[in-house]
Amino acid sequence: MSNILLSSRAFKTAAITDAFHNLLIHSANNDPSITVIVNSVKEGKMHPKIIELQQRLKQLGFNNVALLDVLHDDLSILNQTSLVILNGGYQFYLLHCLKKSGAFNLLKERIKDGMPVYGISAGALVLGPDINMYQYLYPEDNWFADTDLSAIGATKIRIYPHFDQHIQLDPQLANKLRHWEIVKNQTITRLTNQEALLIENDRVIKL
Numbered sequence: 001m002s003n004i005l006l007s008s009r010a011f012k013t014a015a016i017t018d019a020f021h022n023l024l025i026h027s028a029n030n031d032p033s034i035t036v037i038v039n040s041v042k043e044g045k046m047h048p049k050i051i052e053l054q055q056r057l058k059q060l061g062f063n064n065v066a067l068l069d070v071l072h073d074d075l076s077i078l079n080q081t082s083l084v085i086l087n088g089g090y091q092f093y094l095l096h097c098l099k100k101s102g103a104f105n106l107l108k109e110r111i112k113d114g115m116p117v118y119g120i121s122a123g124a125l126v127l128g129p130d131i132n133m134y135q136y137l138y139p140e141d142n143w144f145a146d147t148d149l150s151a152i153g154a155t156k157i158r159i160y161p162h163f164d165q166h167i168q169l170d171p172q173l174a175n176k177l178r179h180w181e182i183v184k185n186q187t188i189t190r191l192t193n194q195e196a197l198l199i200e201n202d203r204v205i206k207l
Contacts (some may be wrong), residue, residue: 003116004154006124007196007207008161010053010088015207016196017060023116024083032082033064037103039089039122044069050087070101078106083116086123091134092142095126095151104152111154121161124191127154133180133188155199163190 003023011017024032034057038050045051045067057065066077078084084107086094098104111117119127125134131149135142160166160177167173177188189197196207 003114004111004127004199005116005118005196006127006155006157006159006161006191006199007119008121008124008191008193010085010120011056011060012194013196013207019196019198019205019207020118021060022198023118031064032062033066033080034062034083034085035066035068035077035081036085036087037068037070037094037098037123039087039094039097044072053085053087070097070103075101075103075106078103078110081115083118084110086117086119086126088121088123090141091122091125091131092144092146092149094122095131095149096144096146098126098152099148108152108154111152117154124159124161126151128158129153129156133158133160133177133184133186136180137176157189157197157199157204158186159189159191159197161191162193164192164194 005016005019005023007016011020036050036053038045038047050067054065054067066081068077098107107117117127119125125131128151130151135149163173177190180186181188191197198205198207
């Protein structure tokens with residue numbers, strides 16, 4: 001059973017917000033716990049976007065919201081939490097930290113057991129099969145020169161978030177993605193900043 005939400009931006013639309021609420025609809029806990037895995041190189045849990053996300057969750061009625069730095073905090077929280085949010089940032093850095101800390105395998109097991117998860121931008125990418133496409137597009141971002149870019153694999157869907165924004169910065173982006181799709185025989189789902197994918201087992205809903 002899988003309950004996965006992927007988006008470019010957190011709670012960007014009412015449809016995304018409603019889908020997030022629905023991820024927790026079957027929770028046995030009346031006050032479900034949410035763990036946000038931070039993905040900031042310097043500020044960590046003090047990054048303004050992280051604090052803003054935590055406040056937003058509380059505005060939505062979720063009072064039990066914890067921030068987790070996988071390199072420095074106790075990972076046992078992942079065994080008790082009702083839902084995990086993988087936040088945005090640098091996808092290579094996030095994947096590297098998850099594997100280095102051991103959080104990678106913990107997340108895989110919890111998701112496999114049915115824990116709902118929300119991936120935002122880079123967080124959405126590491127929930128897919130791999131981030132090899134990003135090595136092709138942005139090799140300079142792979143600071144640690146990691147060669148194993150296999151991701152959590154919670155879904156087989158590969159996405160490109162912020163497509164509407166990034167194509168304004170790189171007019172050749174559409175051609176690059178199409179080239180990758182042809183050469184690798186893979187499909188890339190392009191998500192704008194307003195869009196999301198809700199994955200319920202084998203059912204995929206574009207929001």
